[in-house]
Amino acid sequence: MTGIKGFIKGGAKGPTVALLGELDALINREHPQADSITGAAHACGHFAQIAWLIGGAIGLNRVAEKLCGNIALLAVPAEEFISMDFREGLRESGTIRYFGGKQEFIRLNLFDDIDIALMNHAHTDKPVRSTQIIEGYNGFIGKSITFTGRASHAGASPHRGINALNMFHVALSAINAQRETFKDTDAARVHFIITKGGDSVNVVPEEVKIEMFVRANSIKAINGLSGKVDNALKAGALGIGGSVEIKNIPGYMPLVPDDDLYNIWKQNAGRILGNKNIITIPAITASTDMGDVSHIIPAIEPSTGGFAGGMHSKDFRVTDEEMAYIIPAKLYAMTVIDLLKNNGNQAYGIIKGYKKKLTKNRYLKTLDSMFRTEKFSASDLSSTLL
Ligand SMILES: [Zn+2]
Ligand SMILES: [Zn+2]
Numbered sequence: 001m002t003g004i005k006g007f008i009k010g011g012a013k014g015p016t017v018a019l020l021g022e023l024d025a026l027i028n029r030e031h032p033q034a035d036s037i038t039g040a041a042h043a044c045g046h047f048a049q050i051a052w053l054i055g056g057a058i059g060l061n062r063v064a065e066k067l068c069g070n071i072a073l074l075a076v077p078a079e080e081f082i083s084m085d086f087r088e089g090l091r092e093s094g095t096i097r098y099f100g101g102k103q104e105f106i107r108l109n110l111f112d113d114i115d116i117a118l119m120n121h122a123h124t125d126k127p128v129r130s131t132q133i134i135e136g137y138n139g140f141i142g143k144s145i146t147f148t149g150r151a152s153h154a155g156a157s158p159h160r161g162i163n164a165l166n167m168f169h170v171a172l173s174a175i176n177a178q179r180e181t182f183k184d185t186d187a188a189r190v191h192f193i194i195t196k197g198g199d200s201v202n203v204v205p206e207e208v209k210i211e212m213f214v215r216a217n218s219i220k221a222i223n224g225l226s227g228k229v230d231n232a233l234k235a236g237a238l239g240i241g242g243s244v245e246i247k248n249i250p251g252y253m254p255l256v257p258d259d260d261l262y263n264i265w266k267q268n269a270g271r272i273l274g275n276k277n278i279i280t281i282p283a284i285t286a287s288t289d290m291g292d293v294s295h296i297i298p299a300i301e302p303s304t305g306g307f308a309g310g311m312h313s314k315d316f317r318v319t320d321e322e323m324a325y326i327i328p329a330k331l332y333a334m335t336v337i338d339l340l341k342n343n344g345n346q347a348y349g350i351i352k353g354y355k356k357k358l359t360k361n362r363y364l365k366t367l368d369s370m371f372r373t374e375k376f377s378a379s380d381l382s383s384t385l386l
Pocket of ligand 1: 080
């Protein structure tokens with residue numbers, strides 16, 4: 001349970017602009033800097049985000065007197081939507097209600113006094129000294145799935161067992177068969193890990209656990225795909241004669257960036273990096289809880305270089321320290337200064353032009369409605385003999 005929020009007060013009244021940095025890491029056991037016990041490694045560059053947050057704050061602290069409005073500094077945990085079992089435990093104990101850090105910040109009223117939110121992210125697949133203007137991110141729904149069968153001796157008496165791993169095997173065939181119905185325009189992604197595949201090789205697997213994401217670029221598409229995946233999971237349980245429990249967990253909203261805020265970022269990036277190093281790319285299929293923030297206030301999440309290797313991979317590393325740590329901090333500070341100088345004119349313009357997708361209450365209700373646990377058992381099903 002980490003996370004912190006602070007303020008730098010401006011010299012006069014005006015809007016509040018938040019700079020965000022993410023605190024969390026991933027499990028990448030093969031990463032050379034992975035923690036030897038937990039396997040946690042900073043393979044998504046979030047360590048650099050904290051440098052930008054602190055660097056931006058140091059710069060802004062010197063000029064805040066001349067600004068009209070405040071700067072909020074948010075270091076936020078749990079952007080990577082992982083360890084779902086652990087987070088389910090925290091939810092059941094009442095410690096958290098949602099699995100994402102920014103979702104929890106919204107619930108805990110920490111965004112109530114913020115008018116505009118800005119954060120940046122690392123990238124590795126474009127020129128090192130560049131910024132990417134990312135036109136959107138996918139959203140997703142998370143699924144925590146348990147297939148239950150019956151254990152028996154895998155060699156001597158498999159006929160007495162009901163194989164939960166085979167249930168998932170059948171379910172996966174059905175999901176893969178459905179992929180031909182996925183529309184390219186929805187940018188669908190369905191992917192999973194098996195967190196429990198059985199207990200012993202000589203015992204027919206009784207319990208199999210899966211974590212899965214169903215991603216797409218609109219809530220409507222996510223819900224449609226999620227229903228198809230649920231049918232496929234039930235087909236697995238039915239085909240082998242066992243049962244499945246599907247816990248649907250609200251993931252993140254698609255990110256809809258604010259173009260006017262992006263324009264200020266681009267102007268400043270042009271000054272430092274040159275206009276030819278501002279690369280606009282269409283929406284990407286990854287997801288972030290900055291998407292949730294973008295549904296209630298104007299927000300952007302561009303990316304910058306200074307890194308190499310693959311995101312979330314063992315070879316992710318810093319290759320250009322000035323670019324990785326210093327330049328984005330300057331871009332944070334310069335963008336906030338532009339927003340809050342001249343009576344906060346540009347910030348007020350962005351707030352006025354913003355089309356709110358959801359009120360905070362509506363947003364929280366939407367998330368709550370997405371928690372849905374469904375149980376399906378082959379034995380529940382009766383058919384009619386004609
Ligand atoms: Zn990541
Ligand atoms: Zn990340």
